[in-house]
Amino acid sequence: MNAVTASLADSATMMRRNFRHTRRNPLTLLNAVIMPIFVLFLMVYVLGGGFSVGTDYVDYATPGLIIMTVGYGIGPTATGVNSDMTTGFINRLRVMDVSRAAVLNAHVIATMLRTLVAIALVVGVSFLLGFSPSADFPEWLGAIGVVVLTTLAISWLTVAAGLAAKSPEGAGILGVPLMLLPFLSSAFVPADKMGPGVREFAEYQPFTPIIEALRGFLNGTPSTGTTVTAIAWCVGLTLIGYLWARASFTKRA
Secondary structure, X not given: OOHHHHHHHHHHHXXXXXXXXXXXXOHHHHXXXXXXXXXXXXXXXXXXXXXXXXXXXXXXXXXXXXXXXHHHOOHHHHHHHHXXXXXXXXXXHHHOOOOOXXXXXXXXHHHHHHHHHHHXXXXXXXXXXXXXXXXXXXXXXXXXXXXXXXXXXXXXHHHHHHHHOOOHHXXXXXXXXXXXXXXXXXXXXXXXXXXXXXXXXXXXXXXXXXXXXXXXXXXXXXXXHHHHHHHHHHHHHXXXXXXXXXXXXXXXX
């Protein structure tokens, strides 16, 4: 067995460990679903009528809720990674023939799969509320690609934050900005309708082009420029998260 195969096998073992933890604590998945669904009901039935977005508000808000779901699913990952580091689990792997980096890979993969399940549930509720995308099959593939890339980027940033924190509680706090940034984007109202200062921030932060790219695919009107910008942000954030995580892991492990 070569090094790559051994690392993949170790990652699979660590991922099964993470899935067992999720199965024993299903609230980690429910928490990632309940809040986005609550916000969806709030925005569509309470506040949505006050916004002029040029289309049914549920069609406008759903892409933002999808990306928001990514942020709400990262809390258990940050605390789990930090616990593995601070409780000595990583150190115990030193005396075993196990790739320590497999722990990080497993957390990223488990987070992505858990988040994609949560997103599927949120989209299902959106359909019940009247969500009617105009995307054809290639555009659906494009939308799925944007979601997967975003989830990968946020997962690596979360793992890095968990490694950098001094305690599980601190790790959870470091993930809060990733949950709040979608509110300061075009998730629920067009950026050009925001006030000065907030509008500029919304236009140039990463979640706005990601949400607009996803919205374009789902509405059947994808924009090449917006999509390229969204992919660039996702790749850049993934690289930052990966390098940060590797540096913190090497330093602390």
